[in-house]
Amino acid sequence: MKFVKPKFFREWNDIRKEGGLKLLLKQKGPIVLVVFFLYYLIRDSILYILIPVLIAKEIITCA
Secondary structure (H helix, E strand, O other), X not given: OOOOOOHHHHHHHHHHHHHHHHHHHHHHOOHHHHXXXXXXXXXXXXXXXXXXXXXXXXXXXXX
């Protein structure tokens, strides 16, 4: 299965492969850390907060 990757992510990945994380942070700055933090914040909020709440309210069932 092929995932759709945004253009900026492909560019960042090429920079990381070429020169590592240090080069990526040097070229793109702290925005990389902000995007990384927000991605995991949103993902974990859905996984560990939203889904259990919906299960508890019986909106999502396992049957």
